[in-house]
Amino acid sequence: MTGTNPGQTLLILGASGDLTARLLLPGLGRLLDSGGADGLALLGAGTDDWDDERWRARVRESFGTPGERAAQVADAARYLRADVTHGADLKRLLDACQGEVIVFFALPPSVTAKACAALREIGVPARTRLACEKPFGVDAASATALNDLLTQIVPEAQIHRVDHFLGKSTVLNILGLRFANRIFEPLLNNVHVASVDIVFDEDLGLESRAGYYDSAGALMDMVQSHLLQILALLTMDAPPSLHAHEFRDRKAQVLRATSVWNDDPVGFSRRARYTAGRIGDRQLPAYADEPGVDAARHTETLAEMVVAVDTWRWAGVPFRLRSGKAVGNLRKEAVITFREPPRTPLGLTGPERPDRLRIGFTPDRLDLDVNINGPGDPFVLDPVTLGSEFGPGDLPPYGEVLRGVIDDDPTLSVRGDTAETCWRIVEPVLAAWRADDVPLQDYPAGSSGPKDTLLP
Ligand SMILES: NC(=O)C1=CN([C@@H]2O[C@H](COP(=O)(O)OP(=O)(O)OC[C@H]3O[C@@H](n4cnc5c(N)ncnc54)[C@H](OP(=O)(O)O)[C@@H]3O)[C@@H](O)[C@H]2O)C=CC1
Numbered sequence: 001m002t003g004t005n006p007g008q009t010l011l012i013l014g015a016s017g018d019l020t021a022r023l024l025l026p027g028l029g030r031l032l033d034s035g036g037a038d039g040l041a042l043l044g045a046g047t048d049d050w051d052d053e054r055w056r057a058r059v060r061e062s063f064g065t066p067g068e069r070a071a072q073v074a075d076a077a078r079y080l081r082a083d084v085t086h087g088a089d090l091k092r093l094l095d096a097c098q099g100e101v102i103v104f105f106a107l108p109p110s111v112t113a114k115a116c117a118a119l120r121e122i123g124v125p126a127r128t129r130l131a132c133e134k135p136f137g138v139d140a141a142s143a144t145a146l147n148d149l150l151t152q153i154v155p156e157a158q159i160h161r162v163d164h165f166l167g168k169s170t171v172l173n174i175l176g177l178r179f180a181n182r183i184f185e186p187l188l189n190n191v192h193v194a195s196v197d198i199v200f201d202e203d204l205g206l207e208s209r210a211g212y213y214d215s216a217g218a219l220m221d222m223v224q225s226h227l228l229q230i231l232a233l234l235t236m237d238a239p240p241s242l243h244a245h246e247f248r249d250r251k252a253q254v255l256r257a258t259s260v261w262n263d264d265p266v267g268f269s270r271r272a273r274y275t276a277g278r279i280g281d282r283q284l285p286a287y288a289d290e291p292g293v294d295a296a297r298h299t300e301t302l303a304e305m306v307v308a309v310d311t312w313r314w315a316g317v318p319f320r321l322r323s324g325k326a327v328g329n330l331r332k333e334a335v336i337t338f339r340e341p342p343r344t345p346l347g348l349t350g351p352e353r354p355d356r357l358r359i360g361f362t363p364d365r366l367d368l369d370v371n372i373n374g375p376g377d378p379f380v381l382d383p384v385t386l387g388s389e390f391g392p393g394d395l396p397p398y399g400e401v402l403r404g405v406i407d408d409d410p411t412l413s414v415r416g417d418t419a420e421t422c423w424r425i426v427e428p429v430l431a432a433w434r435a436d437d438v439p440l441q442d443y444p445a446g447s448s449g450p451k452d453t454l455l456p
């Protein structure tokens, strides 16, 4: 144990996995060195025949260049071999924990469900927290079943459904942008806003994740989870405080009012899959030819859908959501496009483009495009862009997420009912795609995406 508080053990189920190595441990290392997790012990578990030393080497490698606090935790980390779907193995793991237990399910979703069923049988120590990765279920029914199972193990307040986008400082900056000044918030409604685009196009391809991704696809992987969370932050009413219950109530309200535009999933969704192509100096094979992919599944690597947020404030404004893999021109931003001014005085001429507020998620920026008088002739309009960089956050997203779990603060986790609501929003689109009512388009890796798009 390190630190001075009574202590907690972070029990990572799936210690040898990709999520643990690439995201979870680096976030933990930074959190430890910031002083945000004193007294934490680390126990890894998995089916691999590792010992403490092998696990400590993995932890150190993922911590990068740790400071003193993180190095201490790495040196004291322990590993136990276990099949986490077996109650007896889980009991052995829980018995090896000191202080309060945080169980992080860094497991394939089907294994998580089995591990939860086993935990329900054996019970867990008081105040145990459960941290579940996305995807949370595969549809509304399975999310409801998983919620039922989890709440038979611990109360809802001790369940953290992780969405690492909510730990991104740029995403959280939406709150400051909207609610810490008088400039933007009065304009964010259907009187002034024509449309909103939330786009997360990545240049990454499958990256050897067929085992998970081929049964998920872009709609489940990104839109159902992360992009709907961004939509909630952009559309919710101001919460009186950022306490978990108020913040999560506000998000839940707008998501409950959200549905496919015109209730028409065929007209207002698009799906596509990348073919072979080049991105920078990388040559990507067609998604369908990637190892582990079953081409007949028709898994989409790019998804688009348009939703309505049917509230007084937002009725009539289309929200276009899109995320794609292997896209050439990176676009990771939310763009709020304003309506035209009611009238431009006669005598002012020149090019006009819509006023836009752009919140960039990578790079982390804020840009406001507005029409004003430019240099030279004062009667000729000129579009200008006023921009600013958001400062970097103290912690990476998984550091923020882990801080919430360790501090027993569920603000940045997704509430059970909201997880189900998000499935309800996308289910009509999933059904239309399964019925083949929306054609699966192609786009070459490295291109800007499919021809038939719902984005302007
Ligand atoms: N990787 C990523 O970038 C992201 C992943 N996620 C989510 O995180 C979760 C884990 O994903 P990822 O790390 O990529 O998956 P991996 O397949 O890389 O890792 C899964 C881990 O679970 C272990 N495991 C499987 N079955 C058992 C079992 N019965 N008992 C004990 N351990 C078991 C595996 O060990 P072994 O191989 O030895 O069986 C492995 O260490 C998934 O829900 C995924 O959706 C979310 C966001 C990003």
Ligand SMILES: O=C1O[C@H](COP(=O)(O)O)[C@@H](O)[C@H](O)[C@H]1O
Pocket: 202, 204, 221, 222
């Ligand atoms: O959860 C996921 O997010 C990443 C994108 O998030 P980033 O923080 O790494 O930019 C995405 O690539 C991945 O497919 C998805 O599972």
